[in-house]
Amino acid sequence: MKEINRRQFIVRTAQMAGVAACIGVVWQTMVRGEARAAANALRPPGALPETDFAAQCLKCGQCVRACPYGTLSLSSFSDVAPVGTPYFMARNIPCEMCVDIPCARVCPSGALDAKFPDIEKARMGIAVIDEENCLSWLGLRCEICHRVCPLSNKAITLNIVERGSSKHAKFEPVVHSEACTGCGKCEKACPTEQAAIRVLRPEFVKGKLGEHYRPAVDGHFQTQTIQNNTDIAPEYKPTHKQKAPGLEYFNQELPEGKEGRP
C-alpha cells in the first residue's frame, strides 16, 4: 500500500465518510418512502400499531398462506404498504373474520398477536360513510352495508328519519367505532360506483380528545349551564397573600426587582 501523509489521510477519511453519509441519506429516504402505508391498506387482525407492525413484521407471508379466502397479499416495492408486509384492500377482498383467526395464529414475529382472543375485538379499520353519496342517506332503500355487516346492529345501525307523508322514511346507516372491526364487507358490498362507505385504518379516522378534557362521571360532557364551576374545575386558591399573577395585570404593580419594558 502507498504511503500517505497526514493531509491525504484526512482527505481520504473525509471522502469515505462522505460516501457513507450519501449512502445513508439515500438509504434512509428509501426506507422512509417505504414506511407509509396507504390509509385503506388494512392489516390482518391482531396487528400491532402500524409503525410497530411494519418494523416487527418478518415479511414471511405465512399469514398470506394461512388465509383461506386469499384476502391477504404481501406488499411489493413502492407499493401501498411497506415492502413485504401483508395487507388487504376491502374493496377487493374483505376479511371474512374467521373465528379461529388462522392468519394471526401462524405469525412467527409477534407483529400479529398469535394469541389474539376474539376476532370481534379486531380493529383493522373503521368504516366511514360519505353521506353525500350514500344511497340510503339520499333516501333510497339500500342499507346493503347494514345487512352484510357481520356485527349488524352493533357496528352499523340504521337511524330511521321520518320525512313528509308523501315519502317513506330515510334509513340512514351509522357506523359505531366501538364495535366496527374494519373487516371491509360493507365497502366490498357498497353498490355505488366508488364505494360510499370505506374502511380506513383507525389512526386515519379516530381523533383524540386530549387529556385536559374531562368528561363527567356518566361519560358525557355537561351541556347545561354550569351553576358552580368548582364542581368541574377546582377553585383557585392563592398560596401567597398577593393577588394571583396576571389576573389584574394592568392594574398591578410590578413585583420588586423586575422592570417593565420601556
Add this chain to the structure above:
Amino acid sequence: MSTEPVSASTPTRPVRHFVMPKTLSGKLYYWRFVIARRFVQLSVLLLFFGTVHWGWKIAGKPLLSGNLSASKLLDVIPLADPFAVLQIVCSQHWPILEAFIGAGVVLLIYILLGGRVFCAWVCPINMVTDLANVAREKLGVRSLIVVSHKVRYWGLLLVLLLSFLLGVAAFEWVSPIGIMHRELIFGIGVGFVAVLGVFLFDLLIMARGWCGHICPLGAFWSIIGWATGQVKVAFDNKACTRCGDCVKACPEPVVMNFKNLESDGMVRAGECTNCGKCIAVCPENCLEFDLRVRLGKSA
C-alpha cells in the same frame, strides 16, 4: 493472489492448467457443483412455492410455509433469518420467542454447513449475479468502479446503525434478495426492477459487485463462516503447483491466498461461499470439501 510458486516445498513440478474435458460425462463432472447448487436453489424455491400455491403437505402438515425471512417446516420447526431478527432487535422491537428459536435453528444449520453456503446454494440472487458474471466475461465489460471487498462489512455496520436510528429493519426494507424471493413465491410485481438493478450493476458497473462487495447479508454470513463454519475447502499444499486456476475461477478471489492456504490447510476466509468452483477447476485435485475439525487436527 500470486500465481508464482511461493513455497520451497514445490520446486520443480511442471505447472499444468485446467483443460475442459471433451466428453459429456467429463463436462457434467466439471459442472457437478453448479448443477447441485442450481438444484438446491430451485428446490428451496419450489418447496416454498408449492406449499403456498399447490398446498403441498406431508401427513396433513404444510411442507414449508413462509419464505427465506421466516418459515415453518411441517408446521413444527420454526426457521427465521438471523440477520433479519438481529435488525429487528436493533430497531428496538422485540419479536416473540418463535422468531429467536427459528433464527437459532437457521444459524446452527449454516454454522454446520459453513456460513456463506447460503449465498452460493440458497440465495436466489446468486443465479442473477452468476449470470451477470458470465455475461460480463463473455462481453468483456471492464468495471466502472473498483472498491475493496471489505465495503460489505461497513455496509453491515450501516445496516445495524440505520435500523437503530430509523426504528425499522433497514436492510430488509430495501433488500433485493427479499424482494426477488417474495415475488417469485407470492407473485411477480414491480419489485423485479430491483433484481434487474442488481444484474445491471454487476454486469456494467462493478464486477461481482453485489455478492462480492456490497451485500450486508453476505457480510453477516462471512463472519459466521469465518468464526464457526464447519464445512471448509481443504487444501493439499504438497499437490499444489500454484497454477492459479482456482483464483481465476473463484467468485471471491480474495479467499484464495496461497500463503494463508498453506498455513491453514484450508480456505479459512469467511468470504468463501463453498460454491465448489475451485474444486472443479483444480487440475491437481488438491482442493476438496472437508470438515473443519478434521482439518484442524491434521494441520
